Amino acid sequence: MANQTNTGNPKVDLAYRRKKSKEEMKYQVVSFVLMIFLTLLAFLAVGAEMSKLFIVPVIILMAVVQCIFQLYYFMHMNHKGHEVPSLFLFSGLAVGLITILAFTTIIWW
Amino acid sequence: MHTEEKLTAETFPASPEKATLEGKNKFLGFWLFLGGETVLFASLFATYLALNDSTAGGKTTQELFDLPLVFAATMILLTSSLTSVYAMYHMKNFDFKKMQLWMGITWLLGLAFLILEIYEFNHYVHLGHTFTSSAFGSAFYTLVGTHGAHVFFGLLWIGTLLIRNMKRGLDLYNAPKFYVASLYWHFIDVVWLFIFTVVYLMGMV
Amino acid sequence: MSTLAQKKGFGATLWDYLTTVDHKKIAILYLIAGGFFFVVGGIEAMLIRIQLAVPDSGFIAAGLYNEILTMHGTTMIFLAAMPLLFAFMNAAVPLQIGARDVAFPFINALGFWLFLFGGIFLNLSWFLGGAPDAGWTSYASLSLASPGHGIDFYALGLQISGIGTLIGGINFLVTIINMRAPGMTYMRMPLFTWSTFVASALILFAFPPLTVGLALMMLDRLFGSAFFDPALGGNTVIWEHLFWIFGHPEVYILILPAFGIFSDVFSTFSKKRLFGYSSMVFATVLIGFLGFMVWAHHMFTTGLGPIANAIFAVATMAIAVPTGIKIFNWMFTMWGGQLKINTAMLWSVAFIPTFVLGGVTGVMLASAAADYQYHDSYFVVAHFHYVIVGGVVFGLFAGLHYWWPKIFGKILDETLGKITFWLFFFGFHLTFFIQHFLGLMGMPRRVFTFKADQGWDLSNLISSIGAAFMAIATIVLVINIVKTALSKQKVAGDAWGYGRTLEWSISSPPPEYNFKQTPLVRGLDPLWVEKMEGKKGMTPAEPVGDIHMPNGSILPFIISFGLFVAAFGVMYRLDYAWGLPVMILGLVITFSAMFFRSVIDDHGYHIHKEDLLAEDDDKGAKL
Amino acid sequence: MTLFLAGCGKPFLSTLQPVGEVADMQKSLILLSSAIMILVVVVVSIIFVYVVVKFRQRDGEEERIPKQVEGSHKLEITWTVIPILLLLILAVPTVSYTFQLADVKEMEKEETDALVVNVTAHLYWWEFEYPNQEVVTSQDLYVPTDEKIYFNLKASDVKHSFWIPSAGGKMDTNTDNENKFWLEFDSKRVGQAPEELFYGKCAELCGPSHALMDFKVKTLPRDEFDQWIENMKNAEPTAETELAQAGEEIFEQSCITCHAVSADQKGVAPNLTNFGNRQMVAGHKANTPENLADWLEDPETFKPGNKMTGAYDELKPNEIEALVEYLSGLKVE
């Protein structure tokens, strides 16, 4: 509830809130453009057939950045009131990453 | 605040999804569910990564994947994420019509994505890469297919919401429902980010 | 309200329970179903022990033994221990945090029915061609080779009941986060609530890997995929990982709520606040956290290599530290206290040495190089029964006696309770202590028989005799329950007189809305705080007002039933033509019920202020 | 304590009566950890008994309200730090032994003198191949004493686990890959078991007859072992009596498709080259003519779920008699 500053006057509040929302929407559009850009980059990088050692970390990094955009801008995790959701999401992520790590290291045959 | 109160733009709260206790519960419960989904998909990704070379003599990822198609699908899904953001934007502004409109566009984009995916799967099956042909095949279809099933379920869900609330207008009873549905949609997009990166792009390098 | 409920006929009561979304009634449903499955699992255990009482016994045939063994483990863990814990969570947690209800009453009911239908489905295997027979771990190579539909019952049954558990976990998390009464901060929550919270978080993260694992197993067996088929590049070790990534947290999902029960019981009957409350909370969270990093200790002999084994060995040992913190805190809670040793307390007191014994053998198992000897021997069987029975089952019995008056308004008979305790306690140690040595003497687990003259004869006989004591003890408990149910006693809200937490501040059993006025919490052990200030009950945080209640619904039952039907269809899809239609029918039932749920607005009803006040007058008149 | 544990179980299959280096290491870990655990249990028990006895509610004291103690940092630190130290004491040898037991560098060399045995676990029998000696045998494992024996472990159908308790801990035989580990038998101690024969077990649930999937380990001094290998190589099935010859004939018709009688072949059924020397029939009953006849007559009751049932035409009593005679004569000395 980042944008809940009450003046007591609904009209003023509304105007203020609309302005805030608009601003936020701007950020969201910007992050969307960036995401599209990153996606393009990732596809182009793969199309360009560079070394695997270089490309894999780069495209994963780009996916992570995009993921952060989604979570923080589109899903509003940057807003207040998302402490518990982030705690649980990141715990889930931690468990998931350990799983992935295990499956890519100790299952090798 | 009572759930069914008729509201105006002025009285509509800034975070309608969390204005009632039911809304708060739904909001939190859904985020927790997404935490669980994260682990679910991580397990599927892990399985896929452990098996993606086990083609049992069948076609490898390089021989199989068609990047332009995946690129198109990615663009569609990413865009649908933005359109659902627009829907939420209008929800906060208490503009029910526009919200419905953008949600509807999201729905259509989702459908387009699903059609592309079905087309893609069909294509692979004709190349001899099937669910039962190798462990790689099983892992591939299970991972990507589970995502597809999520898209499908999302379409059912959003579709139901749109139709059910057509006449009702926006209130604090259905605002959390729309909000949560849009969270779900974004989450599907997040998963897809990793599918196109890990499955398709990494499969091609 | 409550007086009305008692005059209902049988049909109405049944309907009431089928449609209830009241957490207190759901608790009773869990208690009945869990208790039933405990007896089923116990009977299976007795069959195991009868078969193993003497060498070369012909009592149970080889294949049947494996079915009994598998169903014993699966039933006890998934269908007895977990639901019984859920019973107490439902009965106590909303009350302990001063809530009128759980966050999602509908989902709460749905969770129960999914569990029950999953459990019934699994157990129907006995009558439909044979139960699963690959152990509760159902390792992939064997479970894929297993003929018949046993393993399919396992995969589908657990899948259904697992979904129930998962949504139950989410429900408790949201309830605890969002529905606490004013003043009930996180650091004032009773330990049982805390451990429910952590256990629910573990459920949230541990069940998805099981869901995936079971799904892959089902796909391999029924849909021709090749996840675990080496011939097509599959890999059975994936199953082992998925299972244990779930399986190890699962044992903490079982033990942590039991720890919570003990914490509450210890402090209540020592008449002291819990010693080291904050470190208890911290230890609980830490155990939950570490629980996700140790799963491979079940796979030391799989051949993961020395690096993985060493890492997982050390990580596993680390769990002894927070657990030790808890053990010592409990003992120091009692230190300087006024121990009222009744049945609930007896179970709790006996838990300490028993569990420590089981815990330390766990640390021995964690020593990877030594585990090559222990693994899959009776040493492991001894270890886990010490922690599971000595921890979880003792905890369940403690909770049963402790909260029985809160749930049913009657106190269980103390004499019979103590008889049960001593018989069970004695029988338990007789059964399982000696199994440590059986393991060291080379006896593998999961053997349907053994040959004479390998040095195991006497020990096995002793072990079986011990099990008989546990069975008698359980029968005495059943008698106790029947006797108490028939008795006419009525207990006060604070049934024990030493109640510290909020559930004891309202009548026993509580009214359907729990708290007429939401209480104001002013410290840890809120009721105790008030009592020490000479007050009788809690200070309300709000005036008496209308109370919003959810409507009952049959939909949870129908949704679960649909999945139950669909599971049969999936399973018999390849055998019979009706398979596929039945599967579709089941899914249609489930999805239409879900659809109805989402389009029919159900805003619940209100209990009006006037009625609440009138009820007070009623009571006044009666007294 | 040690004495007490040593008294535990039979010398041919107790982990507490080790015959070699691996089991020694493991036993020392078992003892070390037991000692630590006993210490823990004793400390807890003392506090526990004191508390429960001392602080029970006495008559007439029901109303007394104890002091509500919040906690104690000193105590908390004590019972955090001491367990950590105890665990470190256990962790160090654990890690060290774990790496030592996994050290199979020797067998992975191109040219190795080490004795390597390829173990294949089947439902419900064991196949042992000596790749460098080109000898195959089943059910009874022959090993030389006083040297490290390296094993390649694999399963052909479902997962099993290879365990010789007195020689050392187990290792799974997976269906997907080969596991490797080593064991050693000490010549000075093999005498502890009658006939220097140790018991091996399958330690992973593998189906109805999992409990019956035993094998035996025969230990020999190196020179005798070499001799045994020689004998195995030269072994030829001989049927001296007429009855045995009749048996041989039936065998060549009905059984040879699965069973080999020369030591150079692996197969879908136990290699019977030295069946006459076996301790057991099908791993689980003494190798007597009666038991053998029972087995041939009805393998299913003998060993539920085995893979021989139904694989050959029903045998008449006289045929069984002939086969028994023939099979019992398959010996190498």
Ligand code: HEA
């Ligand atoms: C409620 C259930 C429960 C609990 C709480 C535990 C607790 C622990 N378990 Fe157990 N375990 C099981 C249930 C449980 N386990 C089951 C069911 C299996 C078998 C599954 C199967 O194969 O079918 C199993 C198997 C199992 C194995 C695998 C064995 C094998 O198959 O080879 C291992 C190995 O590390 C292990 C370790 C531990 C450890 C270290 C703990 C620790 O959490 C214990 C910690 C507690 C203490 C240590 C006591 C108190 C502490 C002190 C007083 C402080 C001082 C102590 C020291 C310094 C040591 N367990």
Ligand code: HEA
């Ligand atoms: C919560 C978990 C739990 C509980 C409580 C128990 C309780 C018991 N267990 Fe079990 N057990 C497991 C979980 C549990 N077990 C698991 C996971 C396995 C591993 C399975 C596998 O390998 O896959 C296992 C395996 C296992 C084995 C090893 C089998 C083998 O490896 O071959 C044995 C053998 O002794 C055993 C015995 C017992 C006994 C005697 C009890 C006793 O405590 C039971 C006591 C209860 C009763 C005796 C109730 C009976 C009641 C009556 C008889 C009343 C009569 C009826 C009426 C009045 C209606 N269990």
Ligand code: CUA
């Ligand atoms: Cu082979 Cu058990």
Ligand SMILES: [Cu+2]
């Ligand atoms: Cu574990």
